[in-house]
Amino acid sequence: MFGLIAAEASIFTIFVVAYLFYLGKSPSGPQPAAVLHVPVFLTVCLLSSSLTIHMAVRQLRQARIRAFVWWWLLTTTLGAIFLAGTAREWRHLIYDEGLTLQTNLFGTTYYSLVGLHAFHVVVGLVFLTVVLVFALRGQVRQEHSERTEVLSMYWHFVDSVWVVVFTVVYIIGR
């Protein structure tokens, strides 16, 4: 998993570098400062889901299955809220601001970087949901805690990438 994370991290690095390199190089609008709003609530959701998945795995390790299911459910919900929020933001950008991937360089780099991250959230959510379904059917037991731990490592990675993306896109980039 650490290997995969290292590989993913270098993919993200390249996209972040491209984003930073092309900052302010779009010949035409809309520019980031005009259209982007800082998604504080979504960020809180995603980052706190790191905490909840950590709690979930801890409960599972101590064989408290009910508590595990609740924490896990909370994690999945927080992730889903984040994804829905991103979808709403994109809808706003596309329909109200007229910014698509083809509009200008900002559009290209913004949708690629945030989209790449969102794609990882989707993958994470799929796995989270699969585990959730198993858990609801009562098939997740203490001996699986190591596997959920691997998944939680991935989820922590997705969250920490968001810290970078957030900094680059919404703080430096605006």
Place this chain on the structure above:
Amino acid sequence: MSSVSVTYDNPPTAGRPIVEILHEWVTTVDHKRIGILYILYALVFLIFGGAEATIMRLQLIRPHNDLVSPEVFDRMFTMHGTTMIFFFAMPILFGFVNYLVPLMIGARDMAFPRLNAFSFWISAFGGLLLYFSFFGGNGLYGAGNAPDVGWFAYAPLTSQTFSLGHSTDFWTISVLLSGVGSVGTAINIITTVLTMRCRGMTLGKMPLLAWLSLTMGGLVILCVSPLTAAQLMLLIDRYLGGHFFDTQAGGSAVIWMHFFWIFGHPEVYVLAIPAFAFASEIIPVFSRKAIFGYPVMVAATLAIGFISMSVWAHHMFTVGMTAAGNTFFVISTMAIAVPTGIKIFNWLATMWGGKIQFRTPMLFCTGFLFQFLIAGLTGVMLAAAPFDWQLSNSYFVVAHFHYVIVGGILFTIFGAFYYWFPKMSGRMYNEWLGKLHFWVFVIGFHLTFDFMHIPGILGMPRRIYTYEPGRGWDVWNLIVTIGVFFQAVGMLIFLGNLLWSWWHGADAGSDPWDAWTLEWSTASPPPAYNFAVLPEVRSRRPLWDLKHPEDPDWHYE
């Protein structure tokens, strides 16, 4: 060392339907079978890539030749480069590493056997896709066929405007898939080396091949992923109308070069480090001495891996960078010669005073030492930016990197073939044919690539499909092409030897070289479980300890 040689009967193959045998190979997750699949698959692509090179050389044999059209010539050099790097060199090295690492560290398989199979099949699919472009590259627009944008596919040549049809998409996606497979294998190798070592094998007691594979795995993760990212961007540009490399909309063609070479230069070391690994295993055995300076070898490998991440822009001196940028990349590139030099001296010191046996694997490794030295020297020449301004993109550069890849890497791959063939097949190869292969190939190699430097210095640019007579290039090009025939004959001898020996070779026994690493302690070919009893080691040469209990290595290490 509690392991003993295990007698093992091959499952009866005669009489079983071919479908069943095929099914077994297709669904296998055994690291040895996947390794052999990688190697066979790579050999097929070696033949394809070699055929493309031959077509190019035939076209250039004399000025104003019209064997192939300029368009076909473009496709040939693109396909040759892409095939040789992504679908020959990487898979064949992964094949050997896959086969050898678990055996050498006393494990029963890789850490993730199914990931291993997945990585192989997705790389294989990438290769098939690349060659399918010959049929499917026309796409909806009816333009193009195989990719013709060069193996480093500089923007904006790859944009929709200049690359109609789907040929470039075939290139992008096949390289992307091969990248996914490579990263999967790299993760697997790293995990295996770090977690699956047998009892007593600390990191400092691993065979050098395991150390070097570990370094290669790290490099693959760090350098292939940027290429994957860049390919994703190219796909976004081509399919979704993005502007990453679209200079009309403020995008940058130069950033593609950076992204590509951030992959491209470490990639050279991804290929070279396993080659060093083969040399580090073969040279001691045939010199009858332990490797000289083991810790320094490990340190030099790690240093090469580290420095190689910061030299990429020496491919771009002619693009125009700042003086500070040029200086940095000149110095970092030259710095990499230091650990490489240390390695060469260590190999020489291993041979020094040894009882050298010039069997075929050793011949190839000796050739490697000499040729890799020259390749390194032209590398240092090209690393000097002013020299590079003069000779960049000329045949001098082509000669230089073929010296590295053919003279260095391919020679050790041949050495590895002969050295481990008895282990993989249980049979000896034909020594006389092996030596003949070496000499014919050495002659062909030097005819081709020594003389290729000269038209480069005389100003012949690479990637031209023909040239004017009377520029002083004619005779050199003729010699270069003649060398290709020798190489082709050498290849035929090699393949013939492999095929003949696979069925008719003499029985090799478990340890034909009187070698010292764990793979020789089990039967040839090894059983599916590798070791009946997992071995336990106390030194870097466990089999030496076993054979010489009165004077074991661990007294000294």
